[in-house]
Amino acid sequence: MRDKPVRIALTVLGSVVLAVILTGSALFALRSRGHERSERRELILATTTSVQDSGLLDVLVPLFEERTGYRVKPIAVGTGAALAMAARGEADVVLVHAPEAEREFMAQGYGSERLLVMHNDFVILGPPDDPAGIRGLRSAVDALRKIAAAQATWISRDDGSGTDQLEKRLWREAGLSPKGAPWYITSGQGMGATLTLTDQKRAYTLSDRGTFLAYRGRVDLDVLVEGDPMLLNLYHVITINPARFPEGQINVEGGRAFAQFLVSPEAQQAIAEFGREQFGQPLFVPDAGKAEEQLGR
Amino acid sequence: MDLLWDGLIEAVRLILRADPELRQLVLRSLMVSLTATALAAMVGVPVGVALAIGQFPGRALIQVLVSTGMGLPPVLVGLVVTLFLWRTGPFGALGLLYTPSAMALAQFLVAAPIAAGFTRAALGLLEPDLLAALRVDGAGRLALGWELVRAALPQVLLAVAAAFGRAISEVGASLMVGGNIAGQTRILTTAIVLETGRGNFALAIALGIVLLALAFLVNLALGWSARLPAPAGV
Numbered sequence: 408m409r410d411k412p413v414r415i416a417l418t419v420l421g422s423v424v425l426a427v428i429l430t431g432s433a434l435f436a437l438r439s440r441g442h443e444r445s446e447r448r449e450l451i452l453a454t455t456t457s458v459q460d461s462g463l464l465d466v467l468v469p470l471f472e473e474r475t476g477y478r479v480k481p482i483a484v485g486t487g488a489a490l491a492m493a494a495r496g497e498a499d500v501v502l503v504h505a506p507e508a509e510r511e512f513m514a515q516g517y518g519s520e521r522l523l524v525m526h527n528d529f530v531i532l533g534p535p536d537d538p539a540g541i542r543g544l545r546s547a548v549d550a551l552r553k554i555a556a557a558q559a560t561w562i563s564r565d566d567g568s569g570t571d572q573l574e575k576r577l578w579r580e581a582g583l584s585p586k587g588a589p590w591y592i593t594s595g596q597g598m599g600a601t602l603t604l605t606d607q608k609r610a611y612t613l614s615d616r617g618t619f620l621a622y623r624g625r626v627d628l629d630v631l632v633e634g635d636p637m638l639l640n641l642y643h644v645i646t647i648n649p650a651r652f653p654e655g656q657i658n659v660e661g662g663r664a665f666a667q668f669l670v671s672p673e674a675q676q677a678i679a680e681f682g683r684e685q686f687g688q689p690l691f692v693p694d695a696g697k698a699e700e701q702l703g704r
Numbered sequence: 705m706d707l708l709w710d711g712l713i714e715a716v717r718l719i720l721r722a723d724p725e726l727r728q729l730v731l732r733s734l735m736v737s738l739t740a741t742a743l744a745a746m747v748g749v750p751v752g753v754a755l756a757i758g759q760f761p762g763r764a765l766i767q768v769l770v771s772t773g774m775g776l777p778p779v780l781v782g783l784v785v786t787l788f789l790w791r792t793g794p795f796g797a798l799g800l801l802y803t804p805s806a807m808a809l810a811q812f813l814v815a816a817p818i819a820a821g822f823t824r825a826a827l828g829l830l831e832p833d834l835l836a837a838l839r840v841d842g843a844g845r846l847a848l849g850w851e852l853v854r855a856a857l858p859q860v861l862l863a864v865a866a867a868f869g870r871a872i873s874e875v876g877a878s879l880m881v882g883g884n885i886a887g888q889t890r891i892l893t894t895a896i897v898l899e900t901g902r903g904n905f906a907l908a909i910a911l912g913i914v915l916l917a918l919a920f921l922v923n924l925a926l927g928w929s930a931r932l933p934a935p936a937g938v
Contacts, residue, residue: 451802460901465886480802482883497790599901622903656791 450661452481453490453498455569456597458642459483461617461690463681470677471668477661487567493517493645496652500662502669504569504642506699507576512645519648524669525678525691526641526702529573531632532602532619533559533611541611547635551581558590560610564601565593569640574613577637602626615640617682617690639702642691644669670695711909718910729911730918733891736804737872740811744867747812748819749860753849755820756827757835770824773817778810782880785810789881802883807891810877815867822866826859827852865926872919892918 458464459481468479484492486503493501494517502524503509512518531550533541539557541550554561564571578585585591592608594601598618605612606626619630632638644666649657668674675693682690694702718726754760755767787793789801800806834855838848853860875893882889884898892915899908 449799456901459898462902468886480883480885480888482802482885495790495792497792597901599903602903618903625903625905 447658447661448476449478449480450499450658450665451497452479452500452502452665453488453492454481454483454502455486455489455504456483457504457570457615457618458502460597460599461621461682462685463678463691466677466681467669467674470674471665474668474673475664477664479665485566485568486572487569490517493647496647496656499647499658500665501645501647502642503645504640505572506641506643508569508572509643509645517648517651518645520646520663520666522644522666522670523694523697523699524642524644525675525693525695526639527616527691528633529570529613529638529640530616530619530630531611531638532605532614532628533631534609535627535629537629537631539611542629542631544632545635547577547613547632547637548581550632551577551583554611555581555583555585555588558588560590560592560608561585562601562605562608562610562612563591563593564596564598566595566597568597570598570613570615573638573640577613580637602628620682620686620688620690623686636702641694641699641702707905708909710906712913714906714910715913719914726911726914728887729890729892729895730914732804732889733872733893733915733918734922736807736878736891737811737868739808740815740871741864741868743808743812744815744819744871745864748816748821748867749823749853749863750849751816751820752823752825752860752863753827753853755824757848757852758845767824770817770820773814774821776814776817777876778814778874778878779876779880781810781813782877785813785877785881801881802885802889804882804889806881807878807889810881811871811874814874814877815871818870819863819867822863823853823860826856826863829859830856861926861929865923868922868926869919872915872922 452468454464460483464481464483468481471477472479482489482492482498486505486508489498489501489503490505490508490512492498494512494515509518509521513521529547531541531547533539539550539554539559541553544550544553563574592604592610594604596604598614599622601612602614602618602622603626604610606628611631616630616633619628646659646662646666647657649659675695678691678693679689682688751766751770755763755770785806786801788795789798789806790796791801800809830852835848835852838851843851873893875897878884878889878891879894879897882891882894884890884894890898892911896908896911896915899905899911
């Protein structure tokens with residue numbers, strides 16, 4: 408009697424394996440005709456949520472696919488996560504916005520080429536009545552000092568994203584470590600969700616301008632501080648150094664093609680136009696070929 | 705509150721317009737979740753039957769594992785499946801990451817314990833006399849299990865419906881293993897997350913309403929098939 412359940416179990420297991428194989432191969436067949444060729448036609452782009460949430464990827468990726476025949480799998484995570492994926496060889500190219508972390512990534516030899524693509528800027532947002540009195544300040548660091556002195560509620564994303572990394576840097580520059588203070592709240596979420604939280608809590612936060620523009624009208628927040636060179640939001644594309652990984656793991660050609668595309672006149676033009684229609688102003692300024700130092704206003 | 709209303713109007717508009725992007729999202733959601741549900745039923749129902757009537761070593765342990773699995777956090781499943789499917793992972797060579805197949809696999813993992821647990825519960829409610837009668841009949845274990853499933857067919861279909869509900873509503877795992885790529889792995893739930901992140905709340909609500917309608921229709925279909933007269937002989 409005891410071997411019967413075993414037989415049942417084996418039958419079940421067998422049918423499951425069979426089902427998985429059948430379904431898998433069916434999906435495979437649907438997915439790609441001629442898999443061995445399509446293998447290197449696919450490339451993984453690790454990037455940041457701001458590029459996806461703004462809708463810029465929906466413009467650039469189809470254009471690139473049309474021009475080159477590559478198929479892009481854009482994975483939108485925070486800059487921290489995107490670089491971590493790339494450092495494990497799980498991406499072929501990254502488009503990110505945290506210069507300090509990027510320089511470290513390059514120093515560790517994970518990247519081969521790093522090109523400036525575009526910029527926009529960060530702004531400090533807060534409630535229109537501005538209890539900490541930071542409106543119009545020219546220095547982001549001064550604004551943070553005033554917010555801390557007033558113990559006004561501040562929302563930090565605390566998710567390792569490029570925005571979060573800049574915020575941490577600004578606090579360091581201000582000589583403050585607000586973590587743990589009762590007025591310092593961490594959302595752990597993306598920019599959009601954080602804006603909603605900031606609005607609900609009548610708090611202050613650091614945001615990229617693009618996401619704020621997308622949320623304008625839905626949140627009762629004002630741009631209080633802008634124009635500080637420290638608030639520049641620089642986007643770089645980085646190709647991965649194949650020498651750091653086993654032969655054939657990285658789609659070197661695809662990654663390079665995407666990086667070259669982003670700095671090409673056509674993509675730069677598309678970036679310059681993007682957002683004009685929807686927001687009345689472009690969300691990004693194309694910067695291909697410029698040096699970072701030229702951008703400080 | 706006006707957003708709910710806007711969402712409802714937007715949903716009707718999208719459906720009436722037969723929006724091609726929406727159609728794609730719906731079809732992809734259905735394909736992924738129905739695949740996952742079919743697999744979950746194929747595994748979960750037999751496991752549930754075995755737990756209900758079988759006496760075998762490790763039964764108690766499997767029971768606990770199934771109960772735990774019914775509350776399996778999708779994000780954890782997503783993360784583990786991602787690690788396995790990474791290029792550097794054990795199954796990286798299959799190239800499954802960021803494909804609908806990977807999403808179906810992840811949804812299967814969260815749905816299968818639901819199918820197993822509910823099936824076991826359903827069979828546990830059957831008359832003990834029925835089991836005894838079938839045993840006297842001299843039915844083999846497989847035949848016995850089959851007869852029990854037939855006897856409790858409506859409840860077993862409910863278990864399958866619950867598994868489908870889990871699969872189609874799940875977002876954490878699909879987001880992670882699928883990557884939410886437009887035109888490739890974006891499904892209704894991940895599109896809702898994206899549109900919420902973009903501040904398009906009305907569109908997000910509209911997609912949610914479409915998702916609810918879809919779940920309603922599938923459950924309706926399952927409910928109808930449960931009403932079919934049980935095959936004779938039970």
